[in-house]
Amino acid sequence: MVRDDFHDRLAELDAGLVVMARTVTDMMGRASRALLTADAELARQIIEADASVNQQRNTVDDQVAELMTIRPPMAGDLRFMLAAIRITGDLERMGDLAKHVAKITLLRAPGAAVPAEAAPMFTQLAEVAVRMATKMTQILGTRDQLDATQLSLDDDEMDALRKRMFAKLFSDWPYGVEAAVDFTLLGRFYERYSDHAVNIAHQVVYLVTGDVQLRD
Amino acid sequence: MVRDDFHDRLAELDAGLVVMARTVTDMMGRASRALLTADAELARQIIEADASVNQQRNTVDDQVAELMTIRPPMAGDLRFMLAAIRITGDLERMGDLAKHVAKITLLRAPGAAVPAEAAPMFTQLAEVAVRMATKMTQILGTRDQLDATQLSLDDDEMDALRKRMFAKLFSDWPYGVEAAVDFTLLGRFYERYSDHAVNIAHQVVYLVTGDVQLRD
Numbered sequence: 342m343v344r345d346d347f348h349d350r351l352a353e354l355d356a357g358l359v360v361m362a363r364t365v366t367d368m369m370g371r372a373s374r375a376l377l378t379a380d381a382e383l384a385r386q387i388i389e390a391d392a393s394v395n396q397q398r399n400t401v402d403d404q405v406a407e408l409m410t411i412r413p414p415m416a417g418d419l420r421f422m423l424a425a426i427r428i429t430g431d432l433e434r435m436g437d438l439a440k441h442v443a444k445i446t447l448l449r450a451p452g453a454a455v456p457a458e459a460a461p462m463f464t465q466l467a468e469v470a471v472r473m474a475t476k477m478t479q480i481l482g483t484r485d486q487l488d489a490t491q492l493s494l495d496d497d498e499m500d501a502l503r504k505r506m507f508a509k510l511f512s513d514w515p516y517g518v519e520a521a522v523d524f525t526l527l528g529r530f531y532e533r534y535s536d537h538a539v540n541i542a543h544q545v546v547y548l549v550t551g552d553v554q555l556r557d
Numbered sequence: 558m559v560r561d562d563f564h565d566r567l568a569e570l571d572a573g574l575v576v577m578a579r580t581v582t583d584m585m586g587r588a589s590r591a592l593l594t595a596d597a598e599l600a601r602q603i604i605e606a607d608a609s610v611n612q613q614r615n616t617v618d619d620q621v622a623e624l625m626t627i628r629p630p631m632a633g634d635l636r637f638m639l640a641a642i643r644i645t646g647d648l649e650r651m652g653d654l655a656k657h658v659a660k661i662t663l664l665r666a667p668g669a670a671v672p673a674e675a676a677p678m679f680t681q682l683a684e685v686a687v688r689m690a691t692k693m694t695q696i697l698g699t700r701d702q703l704d705a706t707q708l709s710l711d712d713d714e715m716d717a718l719r720k721r722m723f724a725k726l727f728s729d730w731p732y733g734v735e736a737a738v739d740f741t742l743l744g745r746f747y748e749r750y751s752d753h754a755v756n757i758a759h760q761v762v763y764l765v766t767g768d769v770q771l772r773d
Contacts, residue, residue, distance in 0.1 A: 391773075399769055406639055410629050419625055423618070426642050437773060507738070514734045519727050521734045525741045553615055557607075557653060 350408055351418060354425055357401045359481050361432045362541075364394055366474035368439035369534060373467030376442055376527070377460055381450035387443035394436035398429040416551070424548040428481075431537040431544075435474065438534040445523055454523045456516045462506060466531045469499050470538075477538040480545050489542040499535045503528055566624055567634060570641055573617045575697050577648045578757075580610055582690035584655035585750060589683030592658055592743070593676055597666035603659035610652035614645040632767070640764040644697075647753040647760075651690065654750040661739055670739050672732045678722060682747045685715050686754075693754040696761050705758040715751045719744055 368387055375383035405422050408414075414422060445454050455463050473495045480489050506528050514521055543554035584603055591599035621638050624630075630638060661670050671679050689711045696705050722744050730737055759770035 402639070406635060409625065409635055409639075410632070412629050413626050416626070419622060423622055423625075423642060426639060427646060430643060430646055510738055511735050518730045518734065518737045521737050522723070522726060522741045525738045526745065529742065529745060553618075
């Protein structure tokens, strides 16, 4: 039965995406812990872990390419395969961004990249980012459209946090330019990480319904 | 003749990618001019132009999806179609990054986002970025592997420029935190823009040879 084999392999692909999503969620959680505790050893582990994400992406992408040569896919299966190609791109990038957080941590260790007074802000930023990635991972499994649409609400929370960060930077910043640059880049990395989680949720809506979400 | 029609449509897809690449190259050129001359009107035009890049992406992606339902593609054609899906993602993002440069310009207008003393650095940054995007556009047309591989050399120049920018920020920065934040984000936008041009060159190598380039 070609059809069953085909769908077994689609299910395998799906499972591969979920594993990759769990990996990058875990990486950002640990990268944030390393950042907030100035833990150079943990930061080094994150930087090393990124290679396995890239490997996972290649594996999933190869699986898609192979599946596509078997026969012209039905519309729903095709949408899933096209979405999978875009999702692995987003997930790979989320791994890169966790690595970037780890690299700044390592650069400033044994000192802290984040001034103590700004640490609660980064704790919140990390919480929102990891919560969004956790939801995104679930959505990949359940393909729940409503959950996928609601992920944008968490993204509004991320945007609000980023605005507060800029207000902080521009009103009263006693830590000098180097810390301001770290602060700016770290904020940007968390924001982009969350954007990719939202992109993936949009891809889940696309693969279920065929609707393309409006892009920025 | 199904085969001819199929290849006509692949050629059309290819042409669509080149048009999109020209658009985002032109956008970053104009965004840089707007930045360096504090031209709010030009910045507004770039921000509006981004919607057409998103539209172009949807069109190309739809063409790929349609082509894939016709028949199981040959290996080379399949690689091209998979690469096209990734390339439209990179090109769309390059449009976003040109828009981000324009947004900072607009935010600070009629003042300049870049202090006069730092302007020559941004002139260079813009030159390298636009040169890389121009080469990337050519490579999409010629599929020359050697040119694609050499694009990494221009990226080294971009990295060197970014290092000089950080040195500037960290040694002697009399312009305050707000200007430092703009400077950091603008530098990041140009760097990412160039990274996407390199990604696209890697995709051209993949579609010609089937080789996946090592990822960061």
